[in-house]
Amino acid sequence: MKALSSSSPILGASQPATATALIARSGRSEWQSSCAILTSKVISQEESESLPVPPVSGGVDHLNGHNSAAARVPGMNLVPIEKSDSNPLVPQHRHNPLKPLSMTDLSPAPMHGSNLRVAYQGVPGAYSEAAAGKAYPNCQAIPCDQFEVAFQAVELWIADRAVLPVENSLGGSIHRNYDLLLRHRLHIVGEVQLPVHHCLLALPGVRKEFLTRVISHPQGLAQCEHTLTKLGLNVAREAVDDTAGAAEFIASNNLRDTAAIASARAAEIYGLEILEDGIQDDVSNVTRFVMLAREPIIPRTDRPFKTSIVFAHEKGTSVLFKVLSAFAFRDISLTKIESRPNHNRPIRVVDDANVGTAKHFEYMFYVDFEASMAEARAQNALAEVQEFTSFLRVLGSYPMDMTPWSPTSSTSS
Numbered sequence: 001m002k003a004l005s006s007s008s009p010i011l012g013a014s015q016p017a018t019a020t021a022l023i024a025r026s027g028r029s030e031w032q033s034s035c036a037i038l039t040s041k042v043i044s045q046e047e048s049e050s051l052p053v054p055p056v057s058g059g060v061d062h063l064n065g066h067n068s069a070a071a072r073v074p075g076m077n078l079v080p081i082e083k084s085d086s087n088p089l090v091p092q093h094r095h096n097p098l099k100p101l102s103m104t105d106l107s108p109a110p111m112h113g114s115n116l117r118v119a120y121q122g123v124p125g126a127y128s129e130a131a132a133g134k135a136y137p138n139c140q141a142i143p144c145d146q147f148e149v150a151f152q153a154v155e156l157w158i159a160d161r162a163v164l165p166v167e168n169s170l171g172g173s174i175h176r177n178y179d180l181l182l183r184h185r186l187h188i189v190g191e192v193q194l195p196v197h198h199c200l201l202a203l204p205g206v207r208k209e210f211l212t213r214v215i216s217h218p219q220g221l222a223q224c225e226h227t228l229t230k231l232g233l234n235v236a237r238e239a240v241d242d243t244a245g246a247a248e249f250i251a252s253n254n255l256r257d258t259a260a261i262a263s264a265r266a267a268e269i270y271g272l273e274i275l276e277d278g279i280q281d282d283v284s285n286v287t288r289f290v291m292l293a294r295e296p297i298i299p300r301t302d303r304p305f306k307t308s309i310v311f312a313h314e315k316g317t318s319v320l321f322k323v324l325s326a327f328a329f330r331d332i333s334l335t336k337i338e339s340r341p342n343h344n345r346p347i348r349v350v351d352d353a354n355v356g357t358a359k360h361f362e363y364m365f366y367v368d369f370e371a372s373m374a375e376a377r378a379q380n381a382l383a384e385v386q387e388f389t390s391f392l393r394v395l396g397s398y399p400m401d402m403t404p405w406s407p408t409s410s411t412s413s
């Protein structure tokens with residue numbers, strides 16, 4: 001299966017959505033209604049996140065047979081498109097391209113398991129694919145050659161979800177992906193913690209002594225650095241876009257001097273041998289992925305939720321202290337705080353009169369806290385945060401991944 005790329009027909013045709021949604025300096029009630037994400041457009045969590053899904057095969061070839069953007073968005077141009085067997089990305093009418101549209105074509109199709117198309121960066125065998133499968137069992141995982149493409153696939157209705165690794169227990173935050181969250185309008189609708197079990201892979205018959213190079217995703221290299229050295233592999237390290245892509249590269253170029261750090265599943269898919277199993281420096285190596293959708297889910301209070309926000313301020317002293325105290329006073333635990341430099345990237349801020357202006361903030365702050373936006377304490381905390389900041393956006397309120405895991409019950413190898 002070929003990964004979606006930015007030159008894929010549909011993705012190449014449109015500009016990336018770069019506008020940044022925000023809620024800033026609007027009236028409190030208006031802000032609260034935006035923040036509470038309880039609009040008529042939201043999809044219910046039952047519909048979208050927790051349905052059991054029957055098995056399905058295929059991927060890109062099956063795209064757009066159902067749920068095409070035009071059939072689901074009222075007001076969009078509904079132009080019947082000629083079926084093109086050579087172009088699997090051309091949207092198809094749900095039943096027959098020549099049949100007139102009826103009311104049923106216009107009603108949103110229910111999201112049943114195998115219809116859920118989940119875009120991830122990488123090729124089959126990547127950890128992001130495993131994360132997609134953990135979050136949405138039996139979904140159609142759609143490989144994309146870049147994260148930017150995975151985001152656009154959701155924005156353009158080619159996929160229903162994108163999966164994005166955001167932090168690792170060893171390597172920390174994956175900063176570039178936080179920048180993507182800010183530049184796009186997608187909402188976080190779920191999270192998955194995936195134990196990551198790395199293997200050293202090479203072509204059959206290759207021994208460690210033959211190696212002059214180890215290639216992998218930068219996180220893969222970082223997570224195995226000490227073990228590689230202990231194994232006597234003081235050879236060149238080279239970063240590539242994803243772990244499974246490294247395995248595929250070795251196989252397709254018949255490289256007998258290069259090994260990849262990737263999953264056991266990647267070894268199986270690309271016909272490589274496992275030279276060393278479990279080479280991550282930390283046995284409890286876990287990566288956190290977030291699931292993104294076009295619409296937020298309805299926050300609930302009957303199970304533990306997390307909320308992710310991003311904010312910035314222009315002036316004033318002790319702003320960070322004041323923001324953090326808004327959570328502390330309400331006994332809301334923070335699970336993450338991250339600051340990202342934001343030089344040369346203006347953010348569009350809308351004032352009370354709905355007038356947008358571009359503002360430069362030196363830093364953006366990302367905070368995750370353990371509460372649902374359906375809870376009054378979370379709404380009140382954010383109302384207070386809004387008082388201290390010039391820019392505030394709720395990235396999503398979503399169920400926490402509570403699945404217990406242990407280094408021995410790894411799901412990703």
Ligand SMILES: O=C(O)C(=O)Cc1ccccc1
Nearest residue numbers: 126127128217219220242243
């Ligand atoms: O490259 C992959 O397989 C990914 O999904 C990104 C990644 C890399 C290393 C650890 C976790 C996720």
